[in-house]
Amino acid sequence: MSPLRVAIVGFGKIARDQHVPAIATTEGVELVAIASRNASLPGVPHAATLDELLHDGPEIDAVALCTPPQVRHAQAAMALAAGKHVMLEKPPGATVAEITPLVTAARAAQRTLFATWHSRFASAVDPARQLLAGRKVISVKITWKEDVRVWHPGQAWIFEAGGLGVFDPGINALSILTRILPQPLFVTSADLAFPANRDAPIAANLALSDAEGLKITAELDFLQTGPQSWDIDLDTNGGPVTLSMGGARLRAGGAQLVDAADAEYAGLYRRFRELTATGESDVDLAPMQLVADAFLLGRRRTVEPFEDVP
Incomplete structure (x- = not known):
C-alpha cells in the first residue's frame, strides 16, 4: 500500500x-x-x-x-x-x-x-475507560491548569473570538471525560473569567452532570506557574481512580496501573491512516458542544488585563 x-x-x-x-x-x-x-x-x-x-x-x-x-x-x-x-x-x-x-x-x-482529540490517545485513557466500565462513578473532579505563556507564547489568536482561551487546553480534559464515561454529559453551570483586554476566558469553573445526576466539577486556569496540573480524579464504588499528566498516568487502588511516555500524536496518525484507507470519517463533537454550552450558560466576570509578557 x-x-x-x-x-x-x-x-x-x-x-x-x-x-x-x-x-x-x-x-x-x-x-x-x-x-x-x-x-x-x-x-x-x-x-x-x-x-x-x-x-x-x-x-x-x-x-x-x-x-x-x-x-x-x-x-x-x-x-x-x-x-x-x-x-x-x-x-x-x-x-x-x-x-x-x-x-x-x-x-x-x-x-x-x-x-482529532489528541488527549483521547494518551496511554492511560482507554485502560481507564475499561476499568470504569465495571464501576459506578460517584463524582468527578477535573483540575486542568497550565501556563499559557509557556505553551502558547505570542499566540494572540487564542484569546480572540473563536480561539477558546482557557478552553483550548480545557477541551482536552473534556475529550477524555467524554471518552471514559458511558453516558452523555451536559453543563449545568459555568463561571468564566475574561481579561479586560481579551475576548476569550483565561479561567473557568464548570459544573456538569449526566442523566443520573453525576456530580462533575472542573477548574480550568491558564495562569498556572510552576508544576502544571492535568488531572481527573474520580470517586467510584471501587475506590478512587486518578488520571494524571493529561491521561498518561492511571492510578487506582493505591497502585500505578499505567505510566507511559507520550504517544498521543502517533496514535492520531495511525488512526488517520486507518480512516483514509476506506474514506471513513471520525467526527465526535461532544467536547466542543460542552464548551459551547459553557459559553451559553456562563456567568462572565471581568478580571485584570492579560499581557503575554508579565
Whole structure:
C-alpha cells in the first residue's frame, strides 16, 4: 500500500513538536509539504498558503490543519473540494455548526474528515475507560491548569473570538471525560473569567452532570506557574481512580496501573491512516458542544488585563 502523503498546514509549535515527529515514526505516513506564511522545514517543499500548495505544490493525499480554529473551516472545505483527506487539530473549528457542512462535503467527496482529540490517545485513557466500565462513578473532579505563556507564547489568536482561551487546553480534559464515561454529559453551570483586554476566558469553573445526576466539577486556569496540573480524579464504588499528566498516568487502588511516555500524536496518525484507507470519517463533537454550552450558560466576570509578557 502506498504511503499517505500528508501536508501540514500551519507550522507553529504544535506542528513542530508533535505532528512532525509523529509522522516520522508512523508507518505508512509521509510528510511531503508544509504550508505556512511564517515558517518552513528544511528539506520539505514549502508553500505560503494552502491554495498555493494545492495548485503548485507536490502531489499530496491529505492535509493536517494546524492553523488557528478561526480559519480552519474554509481551509478544510478547500482541501475536501480538491479531493484531499483532512485532519483537523483540536478544536475542530471556531463553532460547532460549521463542522456539519464539512462532514457532508467529506461524504460527497468520499474522503476522510478526522476531527482529532489528541488527549483521547494518551496511554492511560482507554485502560481507564475499561476499568470504569465495571464501576459506578460517584463524582468527578477535573483540575486542568497550565501556563499559557509557556505553551502558547505570542499566540494572540487564542484569546480572540473563536480561539477558546482557557478552553483550548480545557477541551482536552473534556475529550477524555467524554471518552471514559458511558453516558452523555451536559453543563449545568459555568463561571468564566475574561481579561479586560481579551475576548476569550483565561479561567473557568464548570459544573456538569449526566442523566443520573453525576456530580462533575472542573477548574480550568491558564495562569498556572510552576508544576502544571492535568488531572481527573474520580470517586467510584471501587475506590478512587486518578488520571494524571493529561491521561498518561492511571492510578487506582493505591497502585500505578499505567505510566507511559507520550504517544498521543502517533496514535492520531495511525488512526488517520486507518480512516483514509476506506474514506471513513471520525467526527465526535461532544467536547466542543460542552464548551459551547459553557459559553451559553456562563456567568462572565471581568478580571485584570492579560499581557503575554508579565
